[in-house]
Amino acid sequence: MALPTPQPELAPAIAKRQPDIAHGQYVAVLGDCAACHTAAQAEKLAGGAPFPTPLGTIYASNITPDAETGIGRYSFTDFVRAMRLGVKPDGTRLYPAMPYTAYAKVSDEDLHDLFTYLQHEVLPVRRVTRTDGISWPLSMRWPLALWNAAFLDKHGFIPDTSKSDEWNRGAYLVQGLEHCGTCHTPRGFALQEKNVDGSTTLFLAGSVLDGGSPINLRGNDGDGLARWSTDDIVQILTTGRNAHSAVSGSMTEVVADSTQYLTHGDAAAIATYLKSLSPAPETGRATFTPGDEATLRTIKAGGEQSVGGRIFMDSCAACHRLSGSGEKLIFPGLTGNPSVLSQDPSSLIAVILNGNRLPSTAGAPSDLAMPGFAWRYDDKAVAELASFIRSSWGNHASAVTPAEVAALRRH
Numbered sequence: 149m150a151l152p153t154p155q156p157e158l159a160p161a162i163a164k165r166q167p168d169i170a171h172g173q174y175v176a177v178l179g180d181c182a183a184c185h186t187a188a189q190a191e192k193l194a195g196g197a198p199f200p201t202p203l204g205t206i207y208a209s210n211i212t213p214d215a216e217t218g219i220g221r222y223s224f225t226d227f228v229r230a231m232r233l234g235v236k237p238d239g240t241r242l243y244p245a246m247p248y249t250a251y252a253k254v255s256d257e258d259l260h261d262l263f264t265y266l267q268h269e270v271l272p273v274r275r276v277t278r279t280d281g282i283s284w285p286l287s288m289r290w291p292l293a294l295w296n297a298a299f300l301d302k303h304g305f306i307p308d309t310s311k312s313d314e315w316n317r318g319a320y321l322v323q324g325l326e327h328c329g330t331c332h333t334p335r336g337f338a339l340q341e342k343n344v345d346g347s348t349t350l351f352l353a354g355s356v357l358d359g360g361s362p363i364n365l366r367g368n369d370g371d372g373l374a375r376w377s378t379d380d381i382v383q384i385l386t387t388g389r390n391a392h393s394a395v396s397g398s399m400t401e402v403v404a405d406s407t408q409y410l411t412h413g414d415a416a417a418i419a420t421y422l423k424s425l426s427p428a429p430e431t432g433r434a435t436f437t438p439g440d441e442a443t444l445r446t447i448k449a450g451g452e453q454s455v456g457g458r459i460f461m462d463s464c465a466a467c468h469r470l471s472g473s474g475e476k477l478i479f480p481g482l483t484g485n486p487s488v489l490s491q492d493p494s495s496l497i498a499v500i501l502n503g504n505r506l507p508s509t510a511g512a513p514s515d516l517a518m519p520g521f522a523w524r525y526d527d528k529a530v531a532e533l534a535s536f537i538r539s540s541w542g543n544h545a546s547a548v549t550p551a552e553v554a555a556l557r558r559h
């Protein structure tokens with residue numbers, strides 16, 4: 149079925165503009181192209197990383213400048229069409245596993261610098277992109293045009309003139325290049341993000357990913373960022389840890405490959421924007437009562453008899469402390485920690501089962517590790533432990549079931 153190939157909109161001035169290649173590299177890092185397009189470090193951006201989706205496996209394309217197997221024959225307009233509309237030069241539609249719904253908000257100038265960097269600074273690699281991971285009829289790509297018609301917000305980034313330049317820079321990075329919503333915004337029936345431009349409180353309200361739970365980044369007091377300062381946010385994005393928490397799961401790679409390289413000004417702009425987001429709808433969310441000492445008192449009096457509580461004292465308290473408060477910047481606290489209080493407990497369960505290693509960043513060079521306990525505790529014990537953590541020291545989040553642990557253990 150032939151559909152007309154859409155034309156991207158570009159300001160005419162871009163044709164005469166002198167691109168800035170160094171800035172193009174920064175754009176590639178913030179956009180984290182390598183997260184999906186680099187499978188083997190030796191073949192940077194040559195594609196091939198398997199991308200499991202509910203439809204089957206999608207393979208990210210070779211985006212090196214190789215003429216036959218990469219994007220060497222792309223014109224700048226072709227590139228903009230792929231980045232903003234999800235359409236290849238031959239009219240083939242891309243699956244939205246490529247986050248073009250977010251890149252649609254990237255400016256003409258940033259795309260120009262990025263394209264020039266990819267064409268001139270990346271080594272061409274000959275490697276044919278696999279396309280056999282999805283079977284018919286889902287492999288038919290033309291219905292994606294209908295998906296785009298329903299869900300692709302073709303407007304570029306629209307600045308809010310009532311807000312500061314810093315706020316607008318943060319909104320531009322979060323909604324566009326950094327595509328935080330790809331993981332942090334809940335998805336609807338057709339896997340579309342429920343909001344992409346911050347106009348409703350579902351934007352960045354927390355989601356569920358394969359094996360993890362990207363937290364709610366809005367201003368909720370329990371599972372959100374209400375109790376974090378802008379400096380706390382800057383610190384976690386650039387070093388992977390702060391006084392409240394430490395990153396785990398796929399956020400570890402986001403920090404290691406992308407956000408640790410944010411300039412201070414850009415990290416601060418993101419923090420300013422996130423701090424301005426009103427709370428997400430509260431139903432079913434956790435709450436936190438600061439200064440609640442009941443759990444610690446019970447433990448100290450020898451009265452903590454629950455299975456989960458005893459496992460905590462045996463296996464966790466040496467590092468995370470009986471008070472659950474951890475050791476600042478070394479062992480994250482488990483009290484009032486949004487990652488522990490998240491509506492979906494996948495991240496907490498995954499860390500208990502598999503452990504995690506913090507990224508070593510320029511700002512925090514040590515790579516502290518948390519050991520995994522999958523070998524030691526069965527599903528029921530892990531569920532009891534996780535439920536204890538989610539209901540102690542002022543944490544009030546829903547209990548975890550053995551079935552939820554079993555699903556992640558199989559993962």
Ligand code: HEC
Pocket residue numbers: 175176179180181182183184185199206207208209210211219227230231236237241242243244245246247262
């Ligand atoms: C979350 C994963 C992800 C990220 C991040 C990502 N891409 Fe992609 N990209 C994909 C996937 C998957 C495909 C292939 C989709 C398909 O086959 O339908 C793709 C396809 C493409 C294509 C089409 C190439 C072709 O002709 O086949 C281009 C161009 C592209 N990406 C550029 C980029 C750039 C530039 C960045 C960084 C700013 C980037 N992508 C970041 C997943 C990603």
Ligand code: HEC
Pocket residue numbers: 322326327328329330331332357360361362363365384385393394395396397398399400402407418485486487495
């Ligand atoms: C590839 C998916 C992915 C992307 C993209 C992503 N995140 Fe995350 N993020 C996660 C997951 C999974 C978690 C839960 C694990 C955790 O809490 O560390 C998380 C957790 C977080 C946390 C809480 C860390 C903690 O442990 O308390 C913050 C803050 C955060 N993300 C901010 C961002 C921002 C800002 C962006 C965009 C710049 C972003 N994330 C992009 C997956 C992602």
Ligand code: HEC
Pocket residue numbers: 392393394395396460463464465466467468478479480482485487488496499500504505506507516517518519521533537
């Ligand atoms: C040897 C010290 C040590 C022990 C023992 C330990 N942890 Fe950890 N834990 C860490 C470190 C270090 C981190 C930060 C690493 C990371 O998140 O990548 C961490 C991270 C975590 C996180 C993620 C916090 C966040 O902000 O996202 C949770 C949850 C957690 N541990 C729970 C536990 C539980 C439950 C136990 C007992 C079964 C336990 N830990 C035992 C050292 C330890």
